[in-house]
Amino acid sequence: MTNTFDPPTLNNIMIIDDADIDSFMLQYALHKKTNFCKNSVILPGGLSALNYLKKHMGNEDKLPELIFLDILMPVVDGYKFLEEFEAIRSKLNKKVNVVILTSEKYNIQIGSLIKEGKILTHFQKPFHENYLKEIASLLGNNKN
Numbered sequence: 001m002t003n004t005f006d007p008p009t010l011n012n013i014m015i016i017d018d019a020d021i022d023s024f025m026l027q028y029a030l031h032k033k034t035n036f037c038k039n040s041v042i043l044p045g046g047l048s049a050l051n052y053l054k055k056h057m058g059n060e061d062k063l064p065e066l067i068f069l070d071i072l073m074p075v076v077d078g079y080k081f082l083e084e085f086e087a088i089r090s091k092l093n094k095k096v097n098v099v100i101l102t103s104e105k106y107n108i109q110i111g112s113l114i115k116e117g118k119i120l121t122h123f124q125k126p127f128h129e130n131y132l133k134e135i136a137s138l139l140g141n142n143k144n
Contacts (some may be wrong), residue, residue, distance in 0.1 A: 001080065003109045004093055004099065007037055008036070008136050008139055008140070009038065010036065010037040010038070010064075010065045010066055010139075011037065011038050011039060011065060012037065012038070012039045012040070012041070012042065012061075012064040013030060013036070013037040013039070013040045013041075013043050013064050013065070013067070014040070014049060014052070014063070014064035014066070014082065015027060015040060015041070015042045015043070015067075015068045016043050016044075016045065016046060016067060016068065016070060016073075016078070017044070017068070017069075017070040017073070017101075018040070018044050018045055018070065018073045018074065019070070020072070022101075022125060022126070022127065023066070023083065023136065024042075024127070025127055026068060026101070026127050027040050027042060027047045028131050029127065029132070030132075033129060034129065034132055036132055036136075037066075037141075039128060041064070044073075045073045045074065045075055045076055046075070046076030046077060046078065046080055046081030046084075047069075047076040048071060050075045050076070050080060050084055050085065050088075051080060052087060053085070054088065054142045055093065055120070057088070057091060057092060057093075058093070059096050060093055063092055063093075063094045064096055065096065065097065065100070066096070066097050066098075066099065066120075066139070067096060067097070067098045068099050068101045068137070069081060069082070069098055069099065069100050069101065069102075069119075070101060070102045071100060071102040071104045072098075072102060072111065073104060074113045075094060078100065078102065079109070082098065082118055082119070085098070086118065091133070094104045094115070097138075097139065098118065098119045098120060099117075099119065099120050099121055099122070099123065099135060100113075100119055100121070101122075101123050101124075101125060101126060101127060101131075102120040102122075102124065103124065103125045104124070105124060106122055109113070109116055110122045112138055120135065120138050121134065121135070122141070
């Protein structure tokens with residue numbers, strides 16, 4: 001597939017997903033297919049992601065501009081991650097957008113998260129490269 005849009009080339013993206021194959025496919029699309037980002041980090045769950053964000057809270061170069069978040073994960077699922085993330089979000093000194101990428105279908109809870117501005121949008125797995133076009137458009141409208 002050829003790149004038919006001009007991606008924003010973000011510095012850092014975080015992928016939070018316990019399914020290795022989904023994470024690697026997304027990472028491949030972000031780096032090799034579209035140059036959507038310069039760096040990405042894959043974390044296998046909400047707890048490790050929260051620990052990473054807290055550890056790098058003062059280091060803007062390590063913090064992501066965008067997080068791809070799975071909902072269905074053991075220990076700390078995506079909803080619990082978002083709840084705890086909201087408590088530290090304002091301390092990050094950087095705007096961090098969250099996109100839910102999960103096998104879970106769109107529901108009222110996800111709709112509320114979008115309406116409240118806690119997430120940018122929701123996509124259902126499997127990942128499709130055309131999702132990046134919509135994300136790029138949303139990021140362009142969400143720079144504040």
